[in-house]
Amino acid sequence: MALQKCTVIGGCGFLGRHLVTMLLERGYQVNVFDIRQSWDNPKVRFFTGNLCKIEDLVPALEGVDVAFHCASPPYTSGDKKLFYNVNYLGTKNVIECCKKARVQRLVLTSSASVVYEGRDILNGTEELPYASKPIDYYTETKILQEKEVRKACQEKPDSDGNILLTVAIRPHGIFGPGDPHMLPTLVEMAKQGKSKFIIGNGKNLVDFTHVSNVVHGHILAAEALKVGSRVCGKAYHITNDEPIYFWTFMTKMLTGLDYPAPHIKIPYLLLYVIAMLLQFLCIILKPLIVIKPTFTPMRVALAGTHHCYSCKKAKKEFNFKPVIPLEEAIDATIKDYKSKHAQ
Ligand SMILES: NC(=O)C1=CN([C@@H]2O[C@H](COP(=O)(O)OP(=O)(O)OC[C@H]3O[C@@H](n4cnc5c(N)ncnc54)[C@H](OP(=O)(O)O)[C@@H]3O)[C@@H](O)[C@H]2O)C=CC1
Numbered sequence: 001m002a003l004q005k006c007t008v009i010g011g012c013g014f015l016g017r018h019l020v021t022m023l024l025e026r027g028y029q030v031n032v033f034d035i036r037q038s039w040d041n042p043k044v045r046f047f048t049g050n051l052c053k054i055e056d057l058v059p060a061l062e063g064v065d066v067a068f069h070c071a072s073p074p075y076t077s078g079d080k081k082l083f084y085n086v087n088y089l090g091t092k093n094v095i096e097c098c099k100k101a102r103v104q105r106l107v108l109t110s111s112a113s114v115v116y117e118g119r120d121i122l123n124g125t126e127e128l129p130y131a132s133k134p135i136d137y138y139t140e141t142k143i144l145q146e147k148e149v150r151k152a153c154q155e156k157p158d159s160d161g162n163i164l165l166t167v168a169i170r171p172h173g174i175f176g177p178g179d180p181h182m183l184p185t186l187v188e189m190a191k192q193g194k195s196k197f198i199i200g201n202g203k204n205l206v207d208f209t210h211v212s213n214v215v216h217g218h219i220l221a222a223e224a225l226k227v228g229s230r231v232c233g234k235a236y237h238i239t240n241d242e243p244i245y246f247w248t249f250m251t252k253m254l255t256g257l258d259y260p261a262p263h264i265k266i267p268y269l270l271l272y273v274i275a276m277l278l279q280f281l282c283i284i285l286k287p288l289i290v291i292k293p294t295f296t297p298m299r300v301a302l303a304g305t306h307h308c309y310s311c312k313k314a315k316k317e318f319n320f321k322p323v324i325p326l327e328e329a330i331d332a333t334i335k336d337y338k339s340k341h342a343q
């Protein structure tokens with residue numbers, strides 16, 4: 001069954017904008033709610049405001065069948081208070097506002113990293129427990145928000161006759177046209193000559209997921225959210241379903257953008273310890289000088305361990321199937337980046 005009207009919270013961000021585009025293509029009426037409006041489309045109704053404020057958010061949710069919540073501060077922000085306020089308290093507000101506006105379905109963009117502790121995960125399922133030591137504070141607040149959204153799922157009508165069906169989507173390593181995170185970071189590293197290195201033996205498998213596949217997973221999950229459906233209150237991994245060696249992916253991206261391939265191997269543990277020491281030094285020096293190291297312990301862990309996740313459950317429970325294969329997705333992303341950055 002196709003739903004009619006939806007609101008994309010965070011619809012001016014990377015994922016949100018792709019989600020809006022696919023929703024329009026599939027016949028939905030779309031509202032966008034974001035802290036600022038960075039694009040325009042006459043078919044979309046834009047609302048600006050802070051998702052932490054009831055008075056800002058409720059008007060964007062009125063008369064809507066499904067809300068997609070994919071707003072977050074960037075994972076690189078480093079601002080703990082902001083993460084807590086937006087990802088945790090803000091998400092609690094999103095739930096309250098959905099109830100107030102009688103929105104019956106809420107789809108959260110979580111992250112597969114909610115189960116990752118910096119150690120190998122191969123073909124990880126949704127049965128894995130939440131990380132007790134998340135890799136950073138961003139991820140800690142993604143765990144808090146996911147728990148709130150799953151807990152809020154209420155299939156039985158309350159005293160006012162309202163229900164709220166919820167589901168959490170856990171994408172991993174999103175890339176694609178307009179990506180403000182992964183490709184710009186890589187290009188920055190390459191320009192500084194820091195992309196020559198391979199951390200570890202180069203044979204760690206990772207999921208990188210094209211944004212269209214992530215978006216497709218969100219829409220299928222929303223359409224499967226019905227009273228009595230097994231999707232209610234659950235979390236689902238969404239990936240390209242084609243794990244690839246982290247360093248093969250990096251090589252394809254870098255060489256595609258005309259930078260040299262990483263080739264100098266550095267032992268994983270050595271770099272991890274150096275990254276930890278650097279982080280410690282940065283904390284000590286913070287009152288005097290702000291340094292942003294390239295190789296943080298989190299990045300080293302993500303670059304040197306296996307972290308790939310099974311999306312068998314999404315395939316079984318709402319017929320998820322990637323819409324764009326990895327090779328094609330990589331080529332299209334490189335082509336798009338080159339066309340936007342031609343000199
Ligand atoms: N990128 C990735 O690889 C992965 C991302 N995710 C999750 O996917 C979701 C989307 O990520 P992505 O598209 O990459 O992120 P973006 O930063 O591109 O988009 C997030 C959007 O939310 C907006 N926003 C932030 N705070 C608020 C607020 N208080 N009120 C209203 N809007 C706000 C941002 O505005 P502004 O830009 O001004 O801050 C931005 O437009 C996030 O939840 C993220 O945690 C999960 C797994 C992997």
Ligand SMILES: CC(C)=CCC[C@@H](C)[C@H]1CC[C@H]2C3=C(CC[C@]12C)[C@@]1(C)CCC(=O)C[C@@H]1CC3
Nearest residue numbers: 075111113172173181182185186299300302303
């Ligand atoms: C050391 C090196 C070559 C780093 C460059 C690549 C990184 C920019 C990406 C590789 C894996 C990515 C990733 C995320 C951000 C970008 C990377 C670190 C997330 C942390 C983004 C937010 C999430 O929810 C989880 C992602 C996991 C993978």
